[in-house]
Amino acid sequence: MSLRHALLGLLSERPASGYDLLKRFETSLANVWPATQSQMYTELSKLAASGLISVSAEGPRGRKEYTLTDEGLAELRSWLTETKPQRNTRSDLLLRVFFLGVLPPERARGYLDELADMSEQEYEDLRRLEQSIDWGDDTLSVHGRIALEYGLRFNAMRREWARWAAGRIHEPGGSGAAADGAGTE
Known part of the structure; x- marks a missing residue:
């Protein structure tokens, strides 16, 4: 996805100013595709320069309202149907999991506990967002x-997985939870 297609998608609903798009972006797409105002x-x-949107109205202080053009709608539809989504192949989070063995077990479990807490917080943030809209x-x-x-x-799954994974890390030479083969706690 690109910011280009995110904006085309928002404008497919209705014309909007840059400020209106920024506000709609913050309550919808910012969780999946962050972007700054600039x-x-x-x-x-x-x-606008490429003809995918046009300025449909101008207001005080240079405020512009943008409208999706037919070419912009065609571009959005093409992106949706003809461009394969990119698979996110990099995960800083999981790369760290691969190397948790270099840490003492309590620190490795601590990392996973923090990940579970972070997932819980993100879950709660999304719940609040859902209720505010x-x-x-x-x-x-x-x-x-x-x-x-x-x-x-996703956050519920990641929270559950992190708690499960923390339970798999055991002291060297101990029987630990990793040996029991249990699926979840």
Whole structure:
């Protein structure tokens, strides 16, 4: 995904100013694709220059409202149907797990406990976000809730996995939990 396609997707719902897009971005896409205000305004300029969006209204202090063009909608549809999603092959989190054996077992378990706590916090943050949004039946709300549910389930799974993994780390030479083959705690 790119910021380009995120903005095209938001504009597919309705015209919006850069400020409006920033606010909608913060309550929807920022959890899956973070971007700064300057990145968004730079991308809006590029989209307008390439004809994928147009300025449909101008207001005080240079405020511009952008509208998706037919070419922009075609680009968004092409990206959705013809471009394969990139598989995230790098995970700093899991790379560390591979090397936890160089730490004393209590520190390795501590890392996994922190990961479980972080996942719990992210889960709770998403729950609060879910409750703070006035969900509608428009397509962005419907699909936004579907994406939010992915985040909830992912964080719940990662929390459970981290707790399970912490239970697998044992003292060298001890029988420990790793030898028992249990699936979950």
